[in-house]
Amino acid sequence: xxxxxxxxxxxxxxxxxxxxxxxxxxxxxxxxxxxxxxxxxxxxxxxxxxxxxxxxxxxxxxxxxxxxxxxxxxxxxxxxxxxxxxxxxxxxxxxxxxxxxxxxxxxxxxxxxxxxxxxxxxxxxxxxxxxxxxxxxxxxxxxxxxxxxxxxxxxxxxxxxxxxxxxxxxxxxxxxxxxxxxxxxxxxxxxxxxxxxxxxxxxxxxxxxxxxxxxxxxxxxxxxxxxxxxxxxxxxxxxxxxxxxxxxxxxxxxxxxxxxxxxxxxxxxxxxxxxxxxxxxxxxxxxxxxxxxxxxxxxxxxxxxxxxxxxxxxxxxxxxxxxxxxxxxxxxxxxxxxxxxxxxxxxxxxxxxxxxxxxxxxxxxxxxxxxxxxxxxxxxxxxxxxxxxxxxxxxxxxxxxxxxxxxxxxxxxxxxxxxxxxxxxxxxxxxxxxxxxxxxxxxxxxxxxxxxxxxxxxxxxxxxxxxxxxxxxxxxxxxxxxxxxxxxxxxxxxxxxxxxxxxxxxxxxxxxxxxxxxxxxxxxxxxxxxxxxxxxxxxxxxxxxxxxxxxxxxxxxxxxxxxxxxxxxxxxxxxx
Amino acid sequence: xxxxxxxxxxxxxxxxxxxxxxxxxxxxxxxxxxxxxxxxxxxxxxxxxxxxxxxxxxxxxxxxxxxxxxxxxxxxxxxxxxxxxxxxxxxxxxxxxxxxxxxxxxxxxxxxxxxxxxxxxxxxxxxxxxxxxxxxxxxxxxxxxxxxxxxxxxxxxxxxxxxxxxxxxxxxxxxxxx
Numbered sequence: 045x046x047x048x049x050x051x052x053x054x055x056x057x058x059x060x061x062x063x064x065x066x067x068x069x070x071x072x073x074x075x076x077x078x079x080x081x082x083x084x085x086x087x088x089x090x091x092x093x094x095x096x097x098x099x100x101x102x103x104x105x106x107x108x109x110x111x112x113x114x115x116x117x118x119x120x121x122x123x124x125x126x127x128x129x130x131x132x133x134x135x136x137x138x139x140x141x142x143x144x145x146x147x148x149x150x151x152x153x154x155x156x157x158x159x160x161x162x163x164x165x166x167x168x169x170x171x172x173x174x175x176x177x178x179x180x181x182x183x184x185x186x187x188x189x190x191x192x193x194x195x196x197x198x199x200x201x202x203x204x205x206x207x208x209x210x211x212x213x214x215x216x217x218x219x220x221x222x223x224x225x226x227x228x229x230x231x232x233x234x235x236x237x238x239x240x241x242x243x244x245x246x247x248x249x250x251x252x253x254x255x256x257x258x259x260x261x262x263x264x265x266x267x268x269x270x271x272x273x274x275x276x277x278x279x280x281x282x283x284x285x286x287x288x289x290x291x292x293x294x295x296x297x298x299x300x301x302x303x304x305x306x307x308x309x310x311x312x313x314x315x316x317x318x319x320x321x322x323x324x325x326x327x328x329x330x331x332x333x334x335x336x337x338x339x340x341x342x343x344x345x346x347x348x349x350x351x352x353x354x355x356x357x358x359x360x361x362x363x364x365x366x367x368x369x370x371x372x373x374x375x376x377x378x379x380x381x382x383x384x385x386x387x388x389x390x391x392x393x394x395x396x397x398x399x400x401x402x403x404x405x406x407x408x409x410x411x412x413x414x415x416x417x418x419x420x421x422x423x424x425x426x427x428x429x430x431x432x433x434x435x436x437x438x439x440x441x442x443x444x445x446x447x448x449x450x451x452x453x454x455x456x457x458x459x460x461x462x463x464x465x466x467x468x469x470x471x472x473x474x475x476x477x478x479x480x481x482x483x484x485x486x487x488x489x490x491x492x493x494x495x496x497x498x499x500x501x502x503x504x505x506x507x508x509x510x511x512x513x514x515x516x517x518x519x520x521x522x523x524x525x526x527x528x529x530x531x532x533x534x535x536x537x538x539x540x541x542x543x544x545x546x547x548x549x550x551x552x553x554x555x556x557x558x559x560x561x562x563x564x565x566x567x568x569x570x571x572x573x574x575x576x577x578x579x580x581x582x583x584x585x586x587x588x589x590x591x592x593x594x595x596x597x598x599x600x601x602x603x604x605x606x607x608x609x610x611x612x613x614x615x616x617x618x619x620x
Numbered sequence: 621x622x623x624x625x626x627x628x629x630x631x632x633x634x635x636x637x638x639x640x641x642x643x644x645x646x647x648x649x650x651x652x653x654x655x656x657x658x659x660x661x662x663x664x665x666x667x668x669x670x671x672x673x674x675x676x677x678x679x680x681x682x683x684x685x686x687x688x689x690x691x692x693x694x695x696x697x698x699x700x701x702x703x704x705x706x707x708x709x710x711x712x713x714x715x716x717x718x719x720x721x722x723x724x725x726x727x728x729x730x731x732x733x734x735x736x737x738x739x740x741x742x743x744x745x746x747x748x749x750x751x752x753x754x755x756x757x758x759x760x761x762x763x764x765x766x767x768x769x770x771x772x773x774x775x776x777x778x779x780x781x782x783x784x785x786x787x788x789x790x791x792x793x794x795x796x797x798x
Contacts, residue, residue, distance in 0.1 A: 089650070096654055100701075107703065114702035120660040121653040274635035281642040288646050421704030433704070 065273035071256040071265040073275035076150070079143035080249070081280035082287050084242070086135050089288070090174075093129035094231065101181070103227035105220045106426025108183035109306040113417040116303055127300030128291060133178065135291050136171050137320045144168065148354075148375055151363030152255040158355035160248040163241050165351045170238050172344075175318060177230040183223065183427065185406065188307035189315030191226075192218065200337040218309070258363040305409040306427035314402055316393070323382045326389035347378070412618055436617060439602030442595055444619070446587045458584060459483045463614045465606040466560040471513045472506065475499045488583040494552065496541075501533065509533050516544075517560035517607060549575040560607070565600035566593075669695040669710060673775060673782035676715070679722070680779065688716035688738055688745075688756065690727065693785045710785045713772050714738065714745065716756060724772040724783050725758050731765035733790040745769065766793040 045053075052058045069077070100119055102111040115122035144164070147153070153161035180191040199209030214221030256265050270276070295301075317325050324343060331339045358371050365372050393399055413430050420433035431437055451461040460482045464470055474483050478496040489495050501509055512530025515522045534544065534556075541553040548555055555576040558564040568577055569588035578584070588596060606614070674693045682689065691713050698708040712727040712735065725745075727736050734749035744761060745754040752763030759768045773784040789796045 085646075092650060092654070096657055099658060110702035118660075118664075118702075119657060121657040122660075124653050125657050274632055274639050278635040278639045281639045285642045285646060288649070292649065417702065421699045422702055424703060424705045 065271075065277070067250065067253070067272035068269045069254055069272055069276050070269055071260050072268040072270045073272075073279055074257070075279050075283070076146055076257075077254050077276060078280050078283035079139060079146050081277075082283045083136070083139045083143050084246075085284040086132055086139055086287060086291075087238070087242070089291070090129060090132050090136065091235065093125050093132060094235075096125045097129055098231060103181065103223045104426075105183060105218075105223055105307075106424065107422075108181065108223055109303075109427050110417060110422035110430070112182040112184070112303055113414055113422070116300065117414055117418045123300035124295065127295035127298065130301030131291050131295050131298070133175055134319070135287060137175070139287065140168055140171055144351075145375070145379075147255065149365050149372070150255045151258065151365075151368070153355040154358070154361065154363060155355075157248070157252050157255065160245060160252065161355050162352055163245045163248070165348065167238065167241050167245065168351075169348060170234055170241070172320075174230065174234050174238075175320065177226045177234065179318060180226050181223070181230065182303055183307045184304035184410075185307055185311070185313045186302065186304045186316065188218070188309075189313045190317045190321075193315055193317070197337070197340040201341060202337075255363075258365070303410065303414065304406060305413045306422075306430060308428045313406065314399055319386065322389040323385035326385040326392075350374070350378075434617070436598075436602045436605065438595065439598045440617060440619075442591065442599050443602065446591075447599075450584075456486055458487050461603065461606065463606055463609040463611045465603065466514075466517050467607055468510050468514050472510045475506070475509060475513070489581065494581070496553065499537070505529070505533060513556065513559065516556055516558055516564075517604070518558070518562070519607065543576075547576065550577075550579065552579070552581070554578060560604070562597070562600045562604045565603050566596045569596045569599060666701050668699045669708065669785065670697070671784060672696075673773075673777075673784045674710075676713075676781045676783050678779055679776045679781045682715055682717045682722060682781065684717045684719075686716070687740060687743075688714045688725075690714055690738070691783070693783060695785070713783050714769075715774075715781065715783075718756060720757070722774065722781070723756075723758065724774045724781075725754075725769040726772050726786065726788065728770065728788065728790065729765065730767050730770055730788065730790060730795075731763070736769065766791070767795060770795060 097115065100111060100115045100122065102108060112126070115126055117123075147161070147164070176191070176194055180187045195209055195213050198212055199205045201208050210216060212225070214225045260268070316322075324340065327339055327343060328336055354371065358368065360368075362368060412434070416430050416433050420430075423429040423432065434440075447461070450456060450458040473480070476498050478484055478498060479490040484490045484495065499506065499509060508526045508529035510530075511523055511526035512534060515527045515530075531544075534542070541550070543550045543555040544557050545555070546557045548557075557576075567574070569591070570593075571586075571589065572578055572584040573580065573582035573586070588599075591599070674695065676691050676693070677689075693710045693713060695708045695710050697704065697706050698710075700708075714723075714725045714727055714736070716723050725736075728734075729736050729747040729749065729752060731747060731750055731752045734747050736745050736747045736752075736754070738744075739746045739753075742753075743756065745756070745758075747753070747763065747765070750764050752765035753761040754765075754769050755761055758771065760766075770786070770788040772786055775782055787798045789798050
């Protein structure tokens with residue numbers, strides 16, 4: 045007795061396989077019948093890649109984005125697995141659409157297959173629910189904002205809107221409970237419902253058989269019968285291979301799926317849904333006020349209701365499409381509307397130059413987040429805190445907000461501060477031309493009475509003076525002899541206005557002790573008008589006083605770093 | 621099907637082989653990357669904590685002959701897959717001073733990785749899971765463990781004891797790091 049015989053005696057598997065494969069296909073195998081099988085195949089692909097993603101995904105508001113970035117950039121083939129899952133979802137929608145059109149044209153919703161049609165429509169709804177719940181899971185900008193719109197629509201439902209929204213998003217605001225809910229729906233509830241309905245769908249399909257060609261007579265159908273295995277299954281597998289090849293090629297072409305920057309509720313973002321929700325997205329633009337709600341909530345109900353009611357509205361036994369002009373026209377008009385709205389939506393976006401600019405900026409931010417996450421990991425605060433791992437992130441944020449306006453660019457009002465600030469060259473330039481363009485030239489201190497005069501020294505003496513000022517920054521590469529000479533010159537010529545003893549109030553100009561060092565800068569930022577700084581000649585706004593001591597220190601650390609930085613170094617930090 | 625004309629036999633056999641080939645091709649194309657994806661952690665260091673010594677306590681607090689002290693080792697930072705976290709407890713050490721000087725033992729049981737406790741009555745270390753027991757010098761006294769307690773490297777800097785965390789493989793009579 046062979047192993048197979050032994051197994052068959054205990055399980056009866058041969059009869060099951062025989063029953064599964066030897067279904068007679070009336071009228072012969074056909075490429076028209078492949079869509080259901082392809083859909084089942086893509087569903088299996090989605091389940092496989094979905095389970096794989098679950099091995100590395102964490103459904104929490106602080107970890108979700110970071111775990112997806114980890115899949116994309118660190119896990120072997122992670123980008124491919126996520127890409128297949130993402131584009132597989134699009135393939136589901138496309139193939140489901142083709143399946144629907146084929147069965148509708150063949151009249152598969154008619155007696156005795158009404159129940160199978162209805163279950164098919166419910167499955168279509170589940171596919172859309174998968175798409176909606178899956179979009180949020182990476183917790184990136186696109187998913188976050190697009191899903192906000194979707195739950196906002198749910199929240200505008202009559203009577204129960206608020207409760208419905210709170211139930212869907214798990215509380216009063218987006219957060220951990222939103223993700224755990226969407227995750228549970230996406231990976232447990234929806235797959236269980238889908239598998240159950242697919243099982244019934246297949247059982248009913250076997251019960252009634254394939255909906256045969258309408259152009260063949262009963263006799264011809266009976267005469268041209270072919271077995272499901274291998275005649276139909278071969279065609280099914282060819283179609284599956286084409287679908288899989290398409291998904292794979294597209295995934296490779298697109299380098300996987302997009303992952304935007306981490307969800308940031310404080311940012312502005314141009315939320316766009318996936319392409320298959322574009323018709324609804326576009327339709328909402330044409331309606332305002334209560335009409336908008338009616339369209340947003342009503343359109344899916346109308347479309348679903350039409351499809352569900354179809355078997356009961358069109359009860360004739362006639363299956364030839366040319367003799368069902370009303371149903372065929374309604375389907376065609378519906379399809380054209382969907383296509384037109386989709387086209388309009390993309391065309392509007394394509395014509396919007398400022399949108400394109402914002403999208404480029406969003407993409408740059410996404411890339412930066414990915415690089416930082418890969419290099420340094422995402423801090424426990426999660427998501428957007430990845431940017432804080434960037435060098436001088438905090439300082440650059442403060443700089444951009446509070447300092448750049450006066451110390452950078454064309455509309456500058458104070459001395460230019462950037463790469464090379466407080467180097468020997470910078471100090472030399474200052475000493476020889478304090479009121480020149482790059483220094484006090486644009487400030488109130490320039491060339492007024494009492495303004496600092498250029499020093500008269502040249503050669504070794506000027507070098508010594510530069511070295512003395514440079515030494516105060518705390519730079520390690522100091523020539524002590526030059527500094528000593530610099531001190532002599534200072535006493536002769538500079539000490540009328542400046543002090544260089546710690547804490548001593550100056551006569552009319554800043555005390556130079558520790559000038560340009562980190563602690564000096566931190567104090568200066570806090571009180572530029574202090575008695576050891578510019579005193580009542582100060583022209584710098586007191587913005588620094590509002591900063592926390594830690595922020596002032598971080599800013600000071602950044603400014604001292606500028607001394608050893610090149611413009612390329614500063615540029616490489618990027619915009620915060 | 622049985623009533624198929626004989627001429628169809630060759631064609632059907634081809635279709636069967638071709639169908640299986642297509643199915644195998646698709647399955648293989650998915651399975652190869654899927655396997656590599658799933659096995660990514662096998663040869664990757666997913667958790668890194670750095671190997672710097674961790675400051676524990678003033679060395680003078682460890683008195684000769686006093687009962688061993690259990691100290692937690694907290695890493696200043698850790699990279700765990702996608703996350704970077706601060707002040708992460710890594711494990712614990714038992715420290716004591718005997719005639720041979722200062723000793724630092726990993727509290728991870730070399731049997732199966734439970735956390736070893738101290739039995740003050742019997743003056744020996746005991747693992748609460750499977751009753752392996754160890755002397756204060758870390759030697760195996762009884763129970764299922766095949767080796768004594770694992771030592772942790774330590775040094776003293778500016779009067780403070782610093783211990784370096786080491787992950788040992790559990791099980792076996794020879795000591796290997798992971």
